[in-house]
Amino acid sequence: MPDSASALQLVLSGDPTLLAIVRLSLLVSLSAVVFGALIGVPFGAGLALTRFPGREAVIVIVNALMGLPPVVVGLAVYLLLSRAGPLGSWGLLFTPGAMIVAQSILIAPIIAALTRQTIADLWTEYRDELAAMDVGPLRRIATLIWDGRFSLVTALLAGFGRAAAEVGAVIIVGGNIDGFTRIMTTTIALETSKGDLPLAVGLGLVLIAIVVAVNAAAWGLRRAGERFAG
Numbered sequence: 001m002p003d004s005a006s007a008l009q010l011v012l013s014g015d016p017t018l019l020a021i022v023r024l025s026l027l028v029s030l031s032a033v034v035f036g037a038l039i040g041v042p043f044g045a046g047l048a049l050t051r052f053p054g055r056e057a058v059i060v061i062v063n064a065l066m067g068l069p070p071v072v073v074g075l076a077v078y079l080l081l082s083r084a085g086p087l088g089s090w091g092l093l094f095t096p097g098a099m100i101v102a103q104s105i106l107i108a109p110i111i112a113a114l115t116r117q118t119i120a121d122l123w124t125e126y127r128d129e130l131a132a133m134d135v136g137p138l139r140r141i142a143t144l145i146w147d148g149r150f151s152l153v154t155a156l157l158a159g160f161g162r163a164a165a166e167v168g169a170v171i172i173v174g175g176n177i178d179g180f181t182r183i184m185t186t187t188i189a190l191e192t193s194k195g196d197l198p199l200a201v202g203l204g205l206v207l208i209a210i211v212v213a214v215n216a217a218a219w220g221l222r223r224a225g226e227r228f229a230g
Contacts, residue, residue, distance in 0.1 A: 009202075017179070018203075020179065021182055021183060021184055021187055021203075022184060022206065022210070024096060024181075024182070024183050025164070025183040025184045025185070025207075025210075026210070027096065028096055028099045028100055028103060028163070028170070028183060029103065029160060029163035029164045029166075030160070031100045031104075032099075032100050032103030032104045032106075032107050032159075032163045033107060033156055033159050033160045033163060035100065035104040035107075035108075036103075036104045036106075036107030036108040036110075036111050036159050036163075037111055037155075037156055037159070039104070039108040039111075039112070040107070040108040040109070040110070040111030040112035040115060040155070040159070041111060041112075041115050041145060041152065041155075042141065042145075043108075043112045043115075044062075044111065044112035044113065044114070044115030044116035044118075044119065044155075045115055045116070045119045045141045045144060045145050046141055047059065047062070047112070047116045048115075048116045048117075048118075048119035048120040048123060048144075049119065049123055049137065049140055049141055049144070050137070059116065062109055062112050062113050062116070063113050065109035065113075066109050066110050066113050068105070068106055068109065069168075070102075070106060070166055070167070070168035070169040071168040071169065071172065073102055073105050073106055073169045074102055074168055074169030074170070074171070074172030074173050075172060076105075077098060077101055077102045077105065077169070077172075077173045078093065078172050078173050081093040081098055081101075081173065093173060094173070094174060094175040094177060094181060095174070095180075095181065096174070096180075096181060098173040098174060099169075099170045099173055099174040099181060099183070101173070102166075102169040102170060102172075102173045103162075103163045103166055103169065103170065106162055106163070106166065106169060107159035107162055107163055110155070110158050110159050110162055111155045111156065111158070111159045114152075114154065114155035114158060115145075115152060115155050118148050118151045118152060118155070119141075119144050119145065119148060122144045122147055122148050123140075123144060126144070126147070130143065149225075150222050150225060150226055153218050153219075153221075153222050156218070157214075157215055157218055160211075160214060161211060164185075164207065164210070164211050164214075165185065166185060167185045167186060167188075167189055170183065170185070170186060171186050171189070174186070176189075176190060184203050184206065184207045185207070187200075187203055188200045188203050188204055188207070191203070
């Protein structure tokens with residue numbers, strides 16, 4: 001990349017290096033949201049609708065995990081995926097796959113906690129109707145997830161925001177390798193340490209624009225879906 005060029009200029013000119021960084025950032029963050037949702041939404045819904053000993057403790061733990069320190073998650077994933085670790089044979093360390101794993105671990109508790117609250121509110125509203133129709137536990141979960149699908153978009157957006165802003169965990173497990181595991185946040189950290197502030201600021205603006213665009217698109221789809229559903 002030319003040192004004198006800003007990130008926005010490089011984007012407008014179609015600079016392949018910068019576009020590769022942006023593309024990998026979106027791939028990692030969106031993939032992590034998908035995996036985080038596959039774990040967090042069913043778990044949060046199940047936690048909202050089931051009663052068992054220690055349930056309150058589990059809720060407290062899930063809420064606490066929303067504030068997981070990224071560097072601790074990165075270290076844990078590094079130890080799992082290193083050659084001496086139990087999953088070292090997978091060969092994921094210092095690859096985008098390891099970055100997705102780390103971000104998914106960070107995102108899943110956020111989605112689970114927000115899903116639990118959403119489904120709990122819906123359960124309070126529809127408990128009598130579902131009980132009268134003798135709907136089983138699994139069908140209750142599926143029904144309320146579907147009914148609350150538009151509200152759950154907020155949980156997914158919160159997860160995406162956490163993933164898009166992540167630095168610590170992905171640097172540890174991804175290595176910030178140029179052309180392979182370097183994403184926008186790690187590039188910003190690197191360029192700032194090198195004193196290349198124009199590029200770092202430009203990339204920051206691009207990152208903010210992407211987050212705003214994703215949120216706007218999700219909001220538009222939610223509104224369109226609500227109108228279509230009546």
